[in-house]
Amino acid sequence: MSDEILGRGGVISKRNGCVVRPLNKWSASVHLLLSHLHQKGFHQCPALVAIEEKCEVLSFVAGDCYDYPLQGAIATEQALISAAQLLREFHDASSDFLQQHVSDKLVWMLPSREPQQVICHGDYAPYNLALNGDSVRGIFDFDTVHPGPRIWDIAYAIYCFAPFKTDVNDRLGSLEQQTYRARLFCDIYGVSSLDRGQLVDNMVQRLQALVTFMHQQAEQDNRQLIENLQDGHHLAYLSDIEYLIENKRFISDSIIR
Incomplete structure (x- = not known):
């Protein structure tokens, strides 16, 4: 075959x-x-x-896969709820991994971050999830996993699922609708008030780290990242960073309530 x-x-x-x-x-x-x-x-x-x-x-992780723009089952509230539930289950299952394996003997694509509470997926986004109907049933593409705090992974997941994106093809709904989806994700996962207050800062730092990684990989002759930079993919992330900074107070106040 x-x-x-x-x-x-x-x-x-x-x-x-x-x-x-x-x-x-x-x-x-x-x-x-x-x-x-x-x-x-x-x-x-x-x-x-x-x-x-x-x-x-x-x-093979079976299921329906989606990418941006978020349309159909992946854009439903149930998809977001089940994505938050699955991320929590994944984090909980990984929380004692480093207790059983010597961390300095492990190699990761992305750098570890402190505090090392769980193993972060690193790219928990709609395009790396498998759905059955409108429910997320599986995760794949574990290349970007690395130790880090829960909020580091949560921040990127919410950025992708709200989504707090400014590109006309990637955005979904108004700022109010995006923030509602962010708050719902936090509620289902069980994000603490302290972490909710740091969510926007973590999203910004996560996107800045992503842009830095793209440039570093391009300098090391990673052809895919070179092409992405030539196509201006990083400019969308920079625009999203500005969007998050401009609306930090509204987003933070809304998700903490």
Whole structure:
């Protein structure tokens, strides 16, 4: 049976119900995490099936996948609620991972952040989730996982799901509607009042870190990131940073109430 190409310029494929992806420097750490998650009863993520030369073979997370603009099932309140629930379950299952593995022996794509409360997914966004109807049932693409505080992952997830985006093709609803969705995500996850007060600052810092990462990778001749910068992808993030800063007080006051 021939491979079905899934993405990343043809380097990720589906074969016999499994996903075949290139191995990276951080793959061994990701495999340890995936094994830990399944041992903790969190099965809404891939499992390592085999390693074949320079590739990893992972179980396929079945479901419907979406990208921006958010339309249909992914734009529903139920999708946002289930996404918040699943992120909380993932964080809780990962919370004791570092107690069982020596952190300085692990390699991650993205730098760890303090306090290291959980393993952050690093890219918890609609395009990395699988839905059954309008409910989020699974997470995939764990390349960006790294230790960090819960709010670091929550901030990016809310940025993506509210979404606090300014691009005409990516935004959804008014500022009031976006803030309502942000507050609902916080309520379902169980975000503390302290973290809610720091949410906008964390979203801004997370986007700034993303833009910095894009430039660093481009300088290291990452062709995908070079093309993204040439296409102006980073400009959208910079615009979103300004949007968040300008509306920080309204967003913060609304989600803390």
